[in-house]
Amino acid sequence: MKARIRADERGAFRATRRFAMRSVTLMFDRIVTWFTPQRAALLRFSLEIALGASFTIAVLLNQQWWGGASHTIGNALVAFALGAGVALHRIRPHYALAGLGFAVLGVLLAALSGASATPLTIVGAAVIVFGAAAYGTPLARNVALGISLVAAVSLVLAFALGSAFSGNTSIFYVASRIIELLIWPLLAMLPWVLGELVRNIRNRRTLSAAVETVSTERDAALTRADLEAERTRVARDVHDIVAHSLTVVIAQADGARYATTADSPAAADAFGAIAQTARDALADVRTLLTELRHTQESGPQPGLANLDALFESFRDSGLELTVHEFGDRGRLTDARELALYRIAQESLTNALRHGDGAATLDLDWGDATVDLLVTNVAAAPAPATTDAAVTVVKHGDHQPERGHGIDGMRERSILAGGEFSIHEGATYRVRARLPREPLEHPRSEARDSEDVVTEVHA
Numbered sequence: 308m309k310a311r312i313r314a315d316e317r318g319a320f321r322a323t324r325r326f327a328m329r330s331v332t333l334m335f336d337r338i339v340t341w342f343t344p345q346r347a348a349l350l351r352f353s354l355e356i357a358l359g360a361s362f363t364i365a366v367l368l369n370q371q372w373w374g375g376a377s378h379t380i381g382n383a384l385v386a387f388a389l390g391a392g393v394a395l396h397r398i399r400p401h402y403a404l405a406g407l408g409f410a411v412l413g414v415l416l417a418a419l420s421g422a423s424a425t426p427l428t429i430v431g432a433a434v435i436v437f438g439a440a441a442y443g444t445p446l447a448r449n450v451a452l453g454i455s456l457v458a459a460v461s462l463v464l465a466f467a468l469g470s471a472f473s474g475n476t477s478i479f480y481v482a483s484r485i486i487e488l489l490i491w492p493l494l495a496m497l498p499w500v501l502g503e504l505v506r507n508i509r510n511r512r513t514l515s516a517a518v519e520t521v522s523t524e525r526d527a528a529l530t531r532a533d534l535e536a537e538r539t540r541v542a543r544d545v546h547d548i549v550a551h552s553l554t555v556v557i558a559q560a561d562g563a564r565y566a567t568t569a570d571s572p573a574a575a576d577a578f579g580a581i582a583q584t585a586r587d588a589l590a591d592v593r594t595l596l597t598e599l600r601h602t603q604e605s606g607p608q609p610g611l612a613n614l615d616a617l618f619e620s621f622r623d624s625g626l627e628l629t630v631h632e633f634g635d636r637g638r639l640t641d642a643r644e645l646a647l648y649r650i651a652q653e654s655l656t657n658a659l660r661h662g663d664g665a666a667t668l669d670l671d672w673g674d675a676t677v678d679l680l681v682t683n684v685a686a687a688p689a690p691a692t693t694d695a696a697v698t699v700v701k702h703g704d705h706q707p708e709r710g711h712g713i714d715g716m717r718e719r720s721i722l723a724g725g726e727f728s729i730h731e732g733a734t735y736r737v738r739a740r741l742p743r744e745p746l747e748h749p750r751s752e753a754r755d756s757e758d759v760v761t762e763v764h765a
Contacts, residue, residue: 440502
Protein backbone atom coordinates (compact mmCIF):
# COMPACT_ATOMS: atom_id res chain seq x y z
CA MET A 308 0.00 0.00 0.00
CA LYS A 309 2.79 2.43 0.92
CA ALA A 310 4.68 1.56 -2.26
CA ARG A 311 1.57 2.33 -4.31
CA ILE A 312 1.16 5.71 -2.61
CA ARG A 313 4.84 6.53 -3.27
CA ALA A 314 4.42 5.57 -6.92
CA ASP A 315 1.36 7.81 -7.21
CA GLU A 316 3.27 10.67 -5.62
CA ARG A 317 6.19 10.23 -8.05
CA GLY A 318 3.78 10.22 -10.98
CA ALA A 319 2.05 13.36 -9.76
CA PHE A 320 5.43 15.06 -9.25
CA ARG A 321 6.55 14.20 -12.80
CA ALA A 322 3.28 15.50 -14.26
CA THR A 323 3.58 18.72 -12.24
CA ARG A 324 7.18 19.19 -13.40
CA ARG A 325 6.27 18.66 -17.03
CA PHE A 326 3.41 21.14 -16.70
CA ALA A 327 5.70 23.70 -15.08
CA MET A 328 8.32 23.30 -17.81
CA ARG A 329 5.70 23.70 -20.52
CA SER A 330 4.36 26.78 -18.76
CA VAL A 331 7.82 28.39 -18.54
CA THR A 332 8.56 27.59 -22.18
CA LEU A 333 5.20 29.02 -23.23
CA MET A 334 5.85 32.15 -21.18
CA PHE A 335 9.25 32.75 -22.82
CA ASP A 336 7.75 32.11 -26.26
CA ARG A 337 5.11 34.74 -25.61
CA ILE A 338 7.72 37.21 -24.41
CA VAL A 339 9.86 36.67 -27.51
CA THR A 340 6.81 36.96 -29.76
CA TRP A 341 5.64 40.11 -28.01
CA PHE A 342 9.09 41.74 -28.11
CA THR A 343 8.93 42.85 -31.74
CA PRO A 344 11.43 45.34 -33.26
CA GLN A 345 8.78 48.07 -33.05
CA ARG A 346 8.20 47.45 -29.35
CA ALA A 347 11.99 47.27 -28.78
CA ALA A 348 12.43 50.67 -30.43
CA LEU A 349 9.59 52.12 -28.35
CA LEU A 350 11.09 50.70 -25.14
CA ARG A 351 14.52 52.10 -26.02
CA PHE A 352 13.05 55.54 -26.68
CA SER A 353 11.18 55.43 -23.37
CA LEU A 354 14.40 54.58 -21.54
CA GLU A 355 16.22 57.44 -23.26
CA ILE A 356 13.46 59.88 -22.26
CA ALA A 357 13.71 58.64 -18.67
CA LEU A 358 17.50 59.03 -18.82
CA GLY A 359 17.16 62.59 -20.11
CA ALA A 360 14.70 63.51 -17.38
CA SER A 361 16.92 61.97 -14.70
CA PHE A 362 19.92 63.84 -16.07
CA THR A 363 17.99 67.12 -15.95
CA ILE A 364 17.09 66.58 -12.28
CA ALA A 365 20.68 65.61 -11.46
CA VAL A 366 22.07 68.78 -13.08
CA LEU A 367 19.51 70.95 -11.26
CA LEU A 368 20.43 69.41 -7.93
CA ASN A 369 24.16 69.89 -8.50
CA GLN A 370 23.97 73.55 -9.52
CA GLN A 371 24.75 76.58 -7.34
CA TRP A 372 21.65 78.76 -6.96
CA TRP A 373 23.15 81.99 -5.69
CA GLY A 374 24.05 84.91 -7.90
CA GLY A 375 20.84 86.47 -9.09
CA ALA A 376 18.49 86.03 -12.03
CA SER A 377 21.16 85.46 -14.68
CA HIS A 378 22.62 82.64 -12.59
CA THR A 379 19.20 81.01 -12.13
CA ILE A 380 18.30 81.32 -15.81
CA GLY A 381 21.70 79.92 -16.80
CA ASN A 382 21.38 76.93 -14.47
CA ALA A 383 17.87 76.11 -15.69
CA LEU A 384 18.92 76.49 -19.34
CA VAL A 385 21.91 74.18 -18.85
CA ALA A 386 19.84 71.51 -17.08
CA PHE A 387 16.91 71.37 -19.49
CA ALA A 388 19.04 71.76 -22.65
CA LEU A 389 21.42 68.98 -21.63
CA GLY A 390 18.54 66.74 -20.51
CA ALA A 391 16.79 67.18 -23.88
CA GLY A 392 20.06 66.54 -25.70
CA VAL A 393 20.72 63.33 -23.78
CA ALA A 394 17.16 62.13 -24.49
CA LEU A 395 17.43 62.89 -28.23
CA HIS A 396 21.10 62.01 -28.86
CA ARG A 397 20.20 58.84 -30.80
CA ILE A 398 16.97 59.57 -32.67
CA ARG A 399 17.51 63.32 -33.32
CA PRO A 400 21.25 64.09 -33.08
CA HIS A 401 20.90 67.52 -34.72
CA TYR A 402 18.35 68.58 -32.10
CA ALA A 403 20.70 67.27 -29.42
CA LEU A 404 23.50 69.48 -30.82
CA ALA A 405 21.13 72.45 -30.70
CA GLY A 406 20.47 71.61 -27.04
CA LEU A 407 24.22 71.55 -26.44
CA GLY A 408 24.43 75.03 -27.93
CA PHE A 409 21.78 76.32 -25.53
CA ALA A 410 23.62 74.61 -22.67
CA VAL A 411 26.83 76.47 -23.58
CA LEU A 412 24.81 79.70 -23.56
CA GLY A 413 23.49 78.82 -20.11
CA VAL A 414 27.03 78.14 -18.86
CA LEU A 415 28.10 81.58 -20.09
CA LEU A 416 25.14 83.25 -18.35
CA ALA A 417 25.98 81.44 -15.13
CA ALA A 418 29.63 82.40 -15.49
CA LEU A 419 28.64 86.09 -15.40
CA SER A 420 27.74 85.52 -11.75
CA GLY A 421 31.01 83.74 -11.02
CA ALA A 422 29.61 80.21 -11.07
CA SER A 423 31.42 77.32 -12.73
CA ALA A 424 30.00 74.36 -14.65
CA THR A 425 29.46 71.07 -12.86
CA PRO A 426 31.09 67.81 -14.08
CA LEU A 427 27.67 66.62 -15.19
CA THR A 428 27.75 69.32 -17.88
CA ILE A 429 30.82 67.70 -19.39
CA VAL A 430 29.18 64.25 -19.22
CA GLY A 431 26.07 65.52 -21.01
CA ALA A 432 28.15 67.19 -23.71
CA ALA A 433 30.10 63.96 -24.21
CA VAL A 434 26.87 61.95 -24.66
CA ILE A 435 25.56 64.45 -27.21
CA VAL A 436 28.81 64.45 -29.20
CA PHE A 437 28.83 60.64 -29.16
CA GLY A 438 25.25 60.52 -30.47
CA ALA A 439 26.00 62.99 -33.26
CA ALA A 440 29.05 60.99 -34.36
CA ALA A 441 27.31 57.60 -34.15
CA TYR A 442 23.81 58.36 -35.45
CA GLY A 443 23.91 61.80 -37.05
CA THR A 444 24.06 63.04 -40.61
CA PRO A 445 27.42 64.02 -42.16
CA LEU A 446 26.77 67.63 -41.12
CA ALA A 447 26.05 66.60 -37.52
CA ARG A 448 29.19 64.45 -37.50
CA ASN A 449 31.29 67.36 -38.73
CA VAL A 450 29.80 69.67 -36.08
CA ALA A 451 30.57 67.08 -33.40
CA LEU A 452 34.12 66.78 -34.70
CA GLY A 453 34.49 70.56 -34.55
CA ILE A 454 33.24 70.65 -30.96
CA SER A 455 35.69 67.92 -29.99
CA LEU A 456 38.59 69.71 -31.67
CA VAL A 457 37.70 73.02 -29.97
CA ALA A 458 37.55 71.27 -26.60
CA ALA A 459 40.90 69.53 -27.22
CA VAL A 460 42.63 72.76 -28.32
CA SER A 461 41.16 74.65 -25.35
CA LEU A 462 42.50 72.06 -22.94
CA VAL A 463 45.94 72.18 -24.56
CA LEU A 464 46.05 75.98 -24.34
CA ALA A 465 44.82 75.96 -20.74
CA PHE A 466 47.48 73.55 -19.58
CA ALA A 467 50.16 75.24 -21.68
CA LEU A 468 49.40 78.65 -20.19
CA GLY A 469 49.22 77.15 -16.69
CA SER A 470 52.67 75.65 -17.02
CA ALA A 471 54.11 78.90 -18.38
CA PHE A 472 53.47 80.75 -15.10
CA SER A 473 55.05 78.02 -13.01
CA GLY A 474 58.71 78.22 -12.12
CA ASN A 475 59.07 74.52 -11.34
CA THR A 476 61.45 72.94 -13.86
CA SER A 477 61.97 69.54 -12.26
CA ILE A 478 61.90 66.55 -14.54
CA PHE A 479 58.92 64.99 -12.78
CA TYR A 480 56.86 68.16 -13.01
CA VAL A 481 57.66 68.63 -16.69
CA ALA A 482 56.85 64.97 -17.40
CA SER A 483 53.50 65.26 -15.61
CA ARG A 484 52.62 68.38 -17.58
CA ILE A 485 53.47 66.66 -20.84
CA ILE A 486 51.32 63.67 -19.91
CA GLU A 487 48.44 66.00 -19.08
CA LEU A 488 48.87 67.78 -22.39
CA LEU A 489 48.52 64.41 -24.12
CA ILE A 490 45.78 62.79 -22.01
CA TRP A 491 43.22 65.57 -21.75
CA PRO A 492 42.96 66.28 -25.51
CA LEU A 493 42.56 62.54 -26.08
CA LEU A 494 39.76 62.46 -23.53
CA ALA A 495 38.13 65.41 -25.30
CA MET A 496 38.21 63.47 -28.60
CA LEU A 497 37.12 60.17 -27.04
CA PRO A 498 33.30 60.63 -27.42
CA TRP A 499 33.63 61.44 -31.11
CA VAL A 500 36.00 58.50 -31.69
CA LEU A 501 33.64 56.11 -29.90
CA GLY A 502 30.72 57.40 -31.95
CA GLU A 503 32.61 56.82 -35.18
CA LEU A 504 33.49 53.33 -34.00
CA VAL A 505 29.85 52.52 -33.31
CA ARG A 506 28.87 53.90 -36.71
CA ASN A 507 31.48 51.80 -38.48
CA ILE A 508 30.40 48.67 -36.63
CA ARG A 509 26.77 49.28 -37.55
CA ASN A 510 27.67 49.96 -41.19
CA ARG A 511 29.78 46.80 -41.30
CA ARG A 512 26.90 44.74 -39.97
CA THR A 513 24.56 46.25 -42.55
CA LEU A 514 27.10 45.60 -45.28
CA SER A 515 27.64 42.04 -44.10
CA ALA A 516 23.89 41.41 -44.14
CA ALA A 517 23.67 42.88 -47.64
CA VAL A 518 26.60 40.78 -48.83
CA GLU A 519 25.01 37.66 -47.35
CA THR A 520 21.73 38.45 -49.07
CA VAL A 521 23.46 39.07 -52.39
CA SER A 522 25.49 35.89 -51.98
CA THR A 523 22.35 33.90 -51.29
CA GLU A 524 20.63 35.37 -54.33
CA ARG A 525 23.74 34.74 -56.44
CA ASP A 526 23.92 31.12 -55.32
CA ALA A 527 20.23 30.68 -56.09
CA ALA A 528 20.73 32.25 -59.53
CA LEU A 529 23.71 30.01 -60.22
CA THR A 530 21.71 26.99 -59.15
CA ARG A 531 18.86 27.99 -61.44
CA ALA A 532 21.34 28.55 -64.27
CA ASP A 533 22.90 25.13 -63.73
CA LEU A 534 19.49 23.50 -63.68
CA GLU A 535 18.47 25.35 -66.83
CA ALA A 536 21.69 24.31 -68.56
CA GLU A 537 21.11 20.69 -67.56
CA ARG A 538 17.50 20.86 -68.74
CA THR A 539 18.70 22.29 -72.05
CA ARG A 540 21.28 19.53 -72.46
CA VAL A 541 18.72 16.83 -71.72
CA ALA A 542 16.25 18.44 -74.13
CA ARG A 543 18.84 18.52 -76.89
CA ASP A 544 19.86 14.91 -76.33
CA VAL A 545 16.27 13.69 -76.27
CA HIS A 546 15.47 15.70 -79.38
CA ASP A 547 18.47 14.39 -81.30
CA ILE A 548 17.72 10.76 -80.39
CA VAL A 549 13.98 10.32 -79.89
CA ALA A 550 12.72 12.90 -82.38
CA HIS A 551 15.03 11.59 -85.07
CA SER A 552 13.92 8.00 -84.45
CA LEU A 553 10.23 8.95 -84.60
CA THR A 554 10.86 10.86 -87.82
CA VAL A 555 12.40 7.76 -89.35
CA VAL A 556 9.37 5.73 -88.22
CA ILE A 557 7.03 8.27 -89.83
CA ALA A 558 8.96 8.24 -93.09
CA GLN A 559 9.10 4.43 -93.22
CA ALA A 560 5.42 4.05 -92.35
CA ASP A 561 4.36 6.58 -94.99
CA GLY A 562 6.55 4.86 -97.57
CA ALA A 563 5.09 1.47 -96.72
CA ARG A 564 1.57 2.92 -96.86
CA TYR A 565 2.12 4.25 -100.37
CA ALA A 566 3.71 0.96 -101.48
CA THR A 567 0.82 -1.18 -100.21
CA THR A 568 -2.13 1.03 -101.13
CA ALA A 569 -2.90 -0.86 -104.36
CA ASP A 570 -2.19 -4.41 -103.13
CA SER A 571 -3.51 -4.31 -99.55
CA PRO A 572 -5.71 -1.40 -98.41
CA ALA A 573 -5.88 -2.89 -94.90
CA ALA A 574 -2.09 -2.87 -94.62
CA ALA A 575 -2.03 0.68 -95.97
CA ASP A 576 -4.50 1.76 -93.28
CA ALA A 577 -2.36 0.05 -90.63
CA PHE A 578 0.76 1.82 -91.84
CA GLY A 579 -1.20 5.07 -91.89
CA ALA A 580 -2.25 4.51 -88.28
CA ILE A 581 1.39 3.84 -87.36
CA ALA A 582 2.49 7.06 -89.06
CA GLN A 583 -0.24 9.09 -87.35
CA THR A 584 0.60 7.60 -83.96
CA ALA A 585 4.26 8.44 -84.50
CA ARG A 586 3.33 11.99 -85.50
CA ASP A 587 1.26 12.41 -82.35
CA ALA A 588 4.10 11.00 -80.26
CA LEU A 589 6.55 13.36 -81.96
CA ALA A 590 4.30 16.34 -81.21
CA ASP A 591 4.02 15.25 -77.57
CA VAL A 592 7.80 14.83 -77.33
CA ARG A 593 8.35 18.31 -78.73
CA THR A 594 5.83 19.77 -76.31
CA LEU A 595 7.61 18.09 -73.40
CA LEU A 596 10.98 19.29 -74.68
CA THR A 597 9.71 22.85 -74.94
CA GLU A 598 8.46 22.73 -71.37
CA LEU A 599 11.75 21.15 -70.29
CA ARG A 600 13.88 23.75 -72.05
CA HIS A 601 11.82 26.81 -71.10
CA THR A 602 10.50 26.98 -67.57
CA GLN A 603 6.90 28.11 -67.86
CA GLU A 604 4.73 29.80 -65.30
CA SER A 605 1.64 28.08 -64.02
CA GLY A 606 -1.61 28.97 -65.69
CA PRO A 607 -2.61 29.47 -69.34
CA GLN A 608 0.12 30.44 -71.80
CA PRO A 609 -0.29 33.03 -74.57
CA GLY A 610 -1.03 31.88 -78.09
CA LEU A 611 -2.59 32.98 -81.35
CA ALA A 612 -5.49 34.69 -79.62
CA ASN A 613 -3.03 37.02 -77.88
CA LEU A 614 -1.04 38.13 -80.94
CA ASP A 615 -3.18 41.19 -81.68
CA ALA A 616 -2.91 42.36 -78.07
CA LEU A 617 0.86 41.84 -78.29
CA PHE A 618 1.08 44.01 -81.41
CA GLU A 619 -0.97 46.77 -79.78
CA SER A 620 1.21 46.72 -76.67
CA PHE A 621 4.31 47.36 -78.78
CA ARG A 622 2.55 50.16 -80.62
CA ASP A 623 1.64 51.70 -77.27
CA SER A 624 5.32 51.43 -76.29
CA GLY A 625 6.30 53.66 -79.23
CA LEU A 626 7.16 51.11 -81.92
CA GLU A 627 5.79 51.95 -85.39
CA LEU A 628 4.69 48.43 -86.20
CA THR A 629 3.26 47.38 -89.56
CA VAL A 630 1.64 43.94 -89.65
CA HIS A 631 0.98 42.03 -92.86
CA GLU A 632 -0.94 38.79 -92.44
CA PHE A 633 -1.64 36.50 -95.37
CA GLY A 634 -4.08 33.60 -95.33
CA ASP A 635 -6.33 32.36 -92.58
CA ARG A 636 -4.92 31.49 -89.24
CA GLY A 637 -4.70 27.74 -89.05
CA ARG A 638 -4.53 25.30 -86.19
CA LEU A 639 -1.31 24.87 -84.19
CA THR A 640 -0.49 22.82 -81.15
CA ASP A 641 -0.24 24.67 -77.85
CA ALA A 642 3.55 24.37 -77.90
CA ARG A 643 3.79 25.82 -81.40
CA GLU A 644 1.36 28.63 -80.59
CA LEU A 645 3.52 29.52 -77.60
CA ALA A 646 6.69 29.30 -79.70
CA LEU A 647 5.22 31.60 -82.38
CA TYR A 648 4.09 34.09 -79.75
CA ARG A 649 7.45 34.14 -77.93
CA ILE A 650 9.47 34.47 -81.13
CA ALA A 651 7.33 37.39 -82.27
CA GLN A 652 7.57 38.97 -78.83
CA GLU A 653 11.36 38.66 -78.63
CA SER A 654 11.85 39.91 -82.20
CA LEU A 655 9.70 42.98 -81.63
CA THR A 656 11.45 43.62 -78.31
CA ASN A 657 14.81 43.63 -80.07
CA ALA A 658 13.41 45.95 -82.75
CA LEU A 659 12.17 48.33 -80.08
CA ARG A 660 15.46 48.30 -78.18
CA HIS A 661 17.99 48.30 -81.00
CA GLY A 662 16.10 49.53 -84.04
CA ASP A 663 15.17 52.93 -85.42
CA GLY A 664 11.67 52.82 -83.92
CA ALA A 665 9.89 51.05 -86.80
CA ALA A 666 9.37 47.40 -87.66
CA THR A 667 7.45 45.24 -90.10
CA LEU A 668 5.96 41.86 -89.19
CA ASP A 669 4.78 39.47 -91.91
CA LEU A 670 2.74 36.40 -91.00
CA ASP A 671 2.08 34.00 -93.88
CA TRP A 672 -0.26 31.07 -93.25
CA GLY A 673 0.46 28.35 -95.81
CA ASP A 674 -1.05 24.93 -96.26
CA ALA A 675 1.58 23.10 -94.17
CA THR A 676 3.56 25.84 -92.44
CA VAL A 677 3.28 29.32 -90.98
CA ASP A 678 6.09 31.79 -91.77
CA LEU A 679 7.01 34.68 -89.48
CA LEU A 680 9.27 37.48 -90.71
CA VAL A 681 10.19 40.50 -88.57
CA THR A 682 12.23 43.24 -90.26
CA ASN A 683 13.66 46.43 -88.77
CA VAL A 684 16.45 48.89 -89.52
CA ALA A 685 19.26 49.12 -86.99
CA ALA A 686 19.57 52.34 -85.03
CA ALA A 687 23.22 52.74 -86.06
CA PRO A 688 25.35 51.24 -88.83
CA ALA A 689 26.86 47.84 -88.11
CA PRO A 690 30.36 48.43 -86.66
CA ALA A 691 33.64 47.50 -88.39
CA THR A 692 32.16 45.63 -91.37
CA THR A 693 29.93 46.15 -94.37
CA ASP A 694 29.14 42.48 -94.90
CA ALA A 695 25.94 41.27 -93.29
CA ALA A 696 26.34 38.49 -90.77
CA VAL A 697 24.12 35.50 -91.52
CA THR A 698 23.23 32.72 -89.11
CA VAL A 699 21.94 29.49 -90.66
CA VAL A 700 20.41 26.96 -88.30
CA LYS A 701 19.52 23.35 -89.02
CA HIS A 702 18.10 20.66 -86.81
CA GLY A 703 20.82 19.31 -84.55
CA ASP A 704 23.06 22.37 -84.95
CA HIS A 705 23.74 24.39 -81.82
CA GLN A 706 25.85 27.34 -82.82
CA PRO A 707 26.64 29.95 -80.19
CA GLU A 708 24.81 33.24 -80.38
CA ARG A 709 25.57 36.55 -78.81
CA GLY A 710 22.32 36.92 -76.91
CA HIS A 711 20.15 34.62 -74.85
CA GLY A 712 17.08 35.98 -76.64
CA ILE A 713 18.33 34.71 -80.00
CA ASP A 714 19.24 31.37 -78.39
CA GLY A 715 15.76 31.12 -76.97
CA MET A 716 14.06 31.90 -80.30
CA ARG A 717 16.24 29.40 -82.15
CA GLU A 718 15.63 26.60 -79.64
CA ARG A 719 11.90 27.26 -79.43
CA SER A 720 11.68 27.06 -83.21
CA ILE A 721 13.75 23.87 -83.43
CA LEU A 722 11.89 22.13 -80.59
CA ALA A 723 8.60 23.02 -82.26
CA GLY A 724 9.79 21.26 -85.41
CA GLY A 725 10.47 24.42 -87.39
CA GLU A 726 13.24 26.53 -88.85
CA PHE A 727 14.91 29.68 -87.65
CA SER A 728 17.37 32.14 -89.17
CA ILE A 729 18.52 35.67 -88.46
CA HIS A 730 20.08 38.21 -90.82
CA GLU A 731 22.18 40.82 -89.04
CA GLY A 732 23.47 44.02 -90.58
CA ALA A 733 22.03 47.41 -91.41
CA THR A 734 18.68 45.64 -91.61
CA TYR A 735 17.73 42.91 -89.17
CA ARG A 736 15.49 40.09 -90.32
CA VAL A 737 14.23 37.30 -88.10
CA ARG A 738 12.65 34.37 -89.92
CA ALA A 739 10.81 31.50 -88.31
CA ARG A 740 8.83 28.70 -89.96
CA LEU A 741 6.63 26.40 -87.91
CA PRO A 742 4.62 23.43 -89.21
CA ARG A 743 0.85 23.54 -89.04
CA GLU A 744 -1.35 20.68 -87.97
CA PRO A 745 -2.53 18.43 -90.85
CA LEU A 746 -6.03 19.14 -92.07
CA GLU A 747 -6.70 15.64 -93.44
CA HIS A 748 -6.09 12.02 -92.51
CA PRO A 749 -2.44 11.00 -92.83
CA ARG A 750 -3.29 8.98 -95.97
CA SER A 751 -2.94 12.31 -97.73
CA GLU A 752 0.44 13.40 -98.95
CA ALA A 753 2.98 13.18 -96.11
CA ARG A 754 4.69 16.33 -95.11
CA ASP A 755 8.41 16.79 -95.12
CA SER A 756 9.00 17.12 -91.37
CA GLU A 757 12.61 16.88 -90.39
CA ASP A 758 14.85 17.85 -93.31
CA VAL A 759 15.08 21.47 -92.30
CA VAL A 760 17.32 23.82 -94.27
CA THR A 761 17.30 27.55 -93.73
CA GLU A 762 18.41 29.78 -96.57
CA VAL A 763 19.15 33.45 -95.95
CA HIS A 764 19.84 35.81 -98.81
CA ALA A 765 21.93 38.79 -97.89
